Amino acid sequence: MSICYFNEGFLALQHAVDMSIAEFITGKDPSMTYTVEMQRMPYPPFIDDTYLVALQAWLPFVLLVSYIYPAINIVKSVVYEKEKKLKESMKIMGLKNYLHWSAWFIKSFMFLASSTSLITILLCIHWHGPGSLAVLSQSDPSLVLVFLLLYAVTAICFCFFLSTLFSKANSAAAITGLVWFFTYVPYTVLRPRYASLTLGNKLALCLLCNTAMSLGCQLTSMFEGTGSGIQWDLLFSGVSPDDPFTLAHVFGMLVLDSFLFSVLAWYIEALWPGDFGVPQPWYFPFMKSYWLGRSVDEVKEPVTPPVQNSMFFEDDPKGIPAGVQVKGLTKVFSRLNKVAVNKLDLNMYNGQITVLLGHNGAGKTTTMSMLTGEACLPGPGL
Ligand SMILES: Nc1ncnc2c1ncn2[C@@H]1O[C@H](COP(=O)(O)OP(=O)(O)O)[C@@H](O)[C@H]1O
Ligand SMILES: [Mg+2]
Incomplete structure (x- = not known):
């Protein structure tokens, strides 16, 4: 026909x-007694309902807006901890970096999971009993929930990635809001041209977490249009014979996105820890010391400071490895061109208590800040 x-x-x-x-x-x-279905071979019959067209356009947008506040909040809190030196102080006290991120992840996920469950109920509930209409009348609520939870996980990882790019909480919050919308813009432009996109185009678009969510919503609305709704057994099937894009692709891409954003967050944070902390060189994933740490035995023989006046220097203890070795540590405050610490040589030995003594302004605090990573270590020549 x-x-x-x-x-x-x-x-x-x-x-x-x-x-x-x-x-x-x-x-x-x-x-x-009978209804008429119209179909165009080889396509399945469809429900001609302008509501479904509106759903395709608005469902992703409503979800985008629902998640924008949590997203901004996550980025802001993580950057705030970094800005106020809280993270660095906790690390000095022995907090492992992965534990810090896991804690943030669990906290954010618990919040998002509860609002996501609520969103699923609102989308799938038939308010006036079975047979009445819902936003997604036919779809399997458990599948919708899994889809939205996966999106929430990706959103959290994306926020973690964004948080590593900023060192000030307020600018981070403002820019996250913008970026959140920009990761959705490709979908608004391409939605009317959906039919002309290839599978590769769609998968590439899914690298943006909000566009992936929007494409998932579009598939869900299109399955609503076929009358079946999205079901677990349709996870691996496209809506029409000439569209190989399935919800399984969206799920896969959301998982891949989470992984990519986490790796980026980990790498960028190590390279650029913000105003505090010790940056790693770009090749740090290939360094043995990054993964295993350096054992005390591996450290070379203690450096012996050039003896200026042996009367005032106690001999180094023999046979005890030096746990901390400082060689030529220098700090110049560039603003005042003030030399705070001048070529400090120091060994701190295992099992001994080492104390820094000195008059006000001798540089004790600056030395400790540099050793703990609270102040950035000056490079050579500073
Ligand atoms: N942020 C800073 N900017 C410029 N100079 C500083 C700064 N912090 C410390 N100094 C200077 O560096 C020197 C060493 O300071 P500090 O390490 O605090 O000494 P101490 O803790 O031994 O009293 C002092 O002369 C101090 O004025
Ligand atoms: Mg001091």
Whole structure:
């Protein structure tokens, strides 16, 4: 059947004529006993409902806006900890970096999971009992929940990645809001051209977490349009024979995105820990010391400071490894061009208590800040 007949109203007229003939012969209202489905081979029959078109456009947007506040909040809190030196202080006290991130992840996920469950209920509940309408009338609520939870995980990882790019909480919050919208813009532009996109295009678009979510919503609305709704057994099937893009692709890309954003967050944070902390060189993933740490035995023999006046220097203890070795440590405050610490050589030995003594302004605090990573270590020549 040509779609033309449908648009011109020919089919509606023919249907009305058929119905009245049937009614004339049987004496009953035929619309109660049979319905007419129209389909264009090889496509499945579809429900022609402008509501579904509106759903495609608005569902992703509503979800985008629902998650923007949590996203901004996550980025802001993580950067705030960094800005106020809280993270660095906790690390000095022995907090492992992965534990810090895991704690943030669990906290954010618990918040997002509860609001996501609420969103799923609102989308899938049939308010006036079974058979009445819902936003997603046909879809399996458990599948919608899994989809939205996966999106929440990706959103958290994306926020972690964004948080590593900033050192000030307020600017981070403002820019996160913008970036959140920009990761959705490609979808608004490409939605009307959905049919002309290839599978590769769609997968590439899924690298942006909000566009991935939008494409998932679009698939869900399109499955609503076929009358089946999105179901677990349709996870690996496309909506129409010529569209190989499935919800499984979206799920896969969301998992991949989470992984990529986490790795980026880990790498960028190590390279650029913000205003405090010790940055790693770019090749740090290939360094043995990053993964295993350096054992005390590996450290070379203690450096012996050049003896200026042996009367004032105690001999180094023999046979005890130096746990901390400082060689030529220097700090110049560039603003005042003030030399705070000048070529300090020092060994701190295992099992001994080492104390820094000195008059005010001798540089004790600056030395400790540099050793703990609270002040950035000056590079050579500073
Ligand atoms: N942020 C800073 N900017 C400029 N100079 C500083 C700064 N912090 C410390 N100094 C200077 O560096 C020197 C060493 O300071 P500090 O390490 O605090 O000494 P101490 O803790 O031994 O009293 C002092 O002369 C101090 O004025
Ligand atoms: Mg001091």
